[in-house]
Amino acid sequence: MSKYGKILYQRESPVAIALRFWYDSPVTMYEMVRKLEKESPLGRLGHMKKRIFIILCVLAVLLVGCTSTRVKRVSGGEKIDLSGNWNDTDIQMISNSMIEDCLKGSWIKARTKAGGKPVVVIGVIENRSSEHIDTTIISKKLEAALINSGKVVTVNDFENRDLLLAEREYQQGNASSKTAKVSGKEIGADYMLLGSVKTNFDQEGKKSVRTYYVDLELVNIETGVKVWMNEDAVKKYIEKNAFKF
16 A cells, blocks of 8 residues: 555555455445445535545545556557657657768768868757757767768767877876877867757647757858758657547
């Protein structure tokens, strides 16, 4: 029995008595109502009011008793939508489609002809939506898509630069001169990938349409010229039922 149930049980309220009947020896609703009529301390309430109150108590107990939690392991690639909010499926879809379009741009052909693969650093992906969205997950998915394409090289992003700097400084005083890594030899990025996530929400009654817009742009770090930009969207139609049995 839950903590709340024990407190009610001690007070011997109608709900407590119903809980006692339910937990000690599960009975039918009819049997529970009959027992409660005999034992519940409802004082001077009329017979009909008393019966209605008891039935409501029994229904509350039955609803609590029917509550359960079930957990099932699923594949990481399985598409699951529960609330209609932004989720991992949306991230994967957007990342793959946007990077595929980015790598078809004329910028990469021009850069490759100049010699070597272009070097890209992932900048900030801003959350401008009405929801809490961890945009670092989007950043990592975009970076993974770039690396897996084999067409570009990515370098360390902003968040981890201090970690590398601290490690190099540590090695200067603690590692051997042959293995210690020195500063000033990092590969400079040619381009920075920037972006944002925005939302639009339309609702009428129990039906709603939620649209997520993801904007990305690739900027030449030396000149500041935008060499590629695109917007992709995920639109969701959501219909919620008030009750489900």
